[in-house]
Amino acid sequence: MLKRSLSCCASAIVAVMLTSLGPACAQSWPDRPVTVIVPSPAGDGSDIAARLINEKLRVALGQPFVVENRPGAGGVIGSAAAAKSAPDGYTFIMGNAGSHGINAAIYANIPYDVMRDFVPVSLVYRAPNIFIASQKLPVSSMSELIAYAKANPGKLSFASGGAGSSAHMSTEYLKALTGIEATHVPYRGAGPALNDIVSGQVEFMAVNLPPAIGLVKSGQIKPLAVTTLKRTPVLPDVPTVDESGVRGFETVAWFGLLAPSGVPQTIVERLHGEIAKACAAKDVQEKLAVLGGETVCNTPAEFRDYLAADIARWKDVAAKASIKIQAP
Structure with a gap:
């Protein structure tokens, strides 16, 4: 009984010490x-x-x-x-x-x-993701991309900054909703993927807007649609995927x-x-x-x-x- 009481007291003392150390830890952090x-x-x-x-x-x-x-x-x-x-x-x-x-x-x-x-x-x-295309691809809108993909099944490739990224999943979601076919080419990040879009090594991709916006504004890549239900103020003329005919699409x-x-x-x-x-x-x-x-x-x-x-x-x-x- 005495042993159990001492154990309980010790536990209580430790708990009090840890509680009292919390604010002090926060005050000294980071050192x-x-x-x-x-x-x-x-x-x-x-x-x-x-x-x-x-x-x-x-x-x-x-x-x-x-x-x-x-x-x-x-x-x-x-x-x-x-x-x-x-x-x-x-x-x-x-x-x-x-x-x-x-x-x-x-x-x-x-x-x-x-x-x-x-x-x-x-x-x-x-931030929105944005669907973009190489200047070499003969499309200028999301509806044109979908039509081109359906007319050329399996011939298109799309890049991403990595398997499982929101940009990759945005394209997989688009494929599932529209029935288009395209081959996934994953990269180790958006930077190298965007480089190959610019050079035309890959035809299109969805990508986080921040790393892509400079290339869009300089005309090195073509913006097709943003993935949010509302347009982004920074690119007001670029429609949403929903507006482009894929109703309810949002990532x-x-x-x-x-x-x-x-x-x-x-x-x-x-x-x-x-x-x-x-x-x-x-x-x-x-x-x-x-x-x-x-x-x-x-x-x-x-x-x-x-x-x-x-x-x-x-x-x-x-x-x-x-x-x-x-x-x-």
């Missing part, structure tokens, strides 16, 4: 550089989001926030590394719709569970910061507060607006609900369209 894993190459949407926010966090918190690009397998490689990292507030990940939405919906055996292994900090921004690219499960809640709350300030900064909003994105910066609880809803939506899309992707 060394913080790593933000980006599960895609430099120049992709997650990379753009991380670098914009990191600079604000560096100034606000007095320590470098360093991007570590870990691309591969549609975001699985970087996400797995983040999930296994120490939950001490010194490793985070700028996840996206592919790495933390689609992958959780379409793969049965990825080495992490989004809802179990990550703590949402804040959604940062959202959205999003980017948000997450921590490995077990990170102190006080650190999550402090970091979320600083991200909210960063998102409210005029220069951040202007830079994202030019790229076709919009800042969101919701609460950790709201981001968790958003993640759950996004995974459920992609599961529904995959089931309806019979989309299956081989696990990496």
Whole structure:
């Protein structure tokens, strides 16, 4: 009986100590550089989001926030590394719709569970995907692309920044709804995929709007349609896929910061507060607006609900369209 009482007392003392250490931990954090894993190459949407926010966090918190690009397998490689990292507030990940939405919906055996292994900090921004085509392809609209694909079954190829990315799944969804055929050519990120669209090595693709918008405005690639139900103000003359005849079509690219499960809640709350300030900064909003994105910066609880809803939506899309992707 005495032994059990002492054990209970010891447990209570430890609990009190840990609770009291929480605020102190948050006050002293960070006292060394913080790593933000980006599960895609430099120049992709997650990379753009991380670098914009990191600079604000560096100034606000007095320590470098360093991007570590870990691309591969549609975001699985970087996400797995983040999930296994120490939950001490010194490793985070700028996840996206592919790495933390689609992958959780379409793969049965990825080495992490989004809802179990990550703590949402804040959604940062959202942007449309955009369907684009090589200047060598004789189409100028989404309806023309669909007609051309049907007249030339199996002859078209489409690029993506990786299997399972929101851009890849956007095209698979289009194929399922329209019945067109095209061969998937996955790349390690949007940058090299866009290079081959420009050179005409691949005919078309869906891609996050931020890395593509400069090529669209310079005329190096042809914009066909954006994937949101509303047009984007940055390209007001480009119709939506829905307007182009594929009714109800919508996919959205999003980017948000997450921590490995077990990170102190006080650190999550402090970091979320600083991200909210960063998102409210005029220069951040202007830079994202030019790229076709919009800042969101919701609460950790709201981001968790958003993640759950996004995974459920992609599961529904995959089931309806019979989309299956081989696990990496």
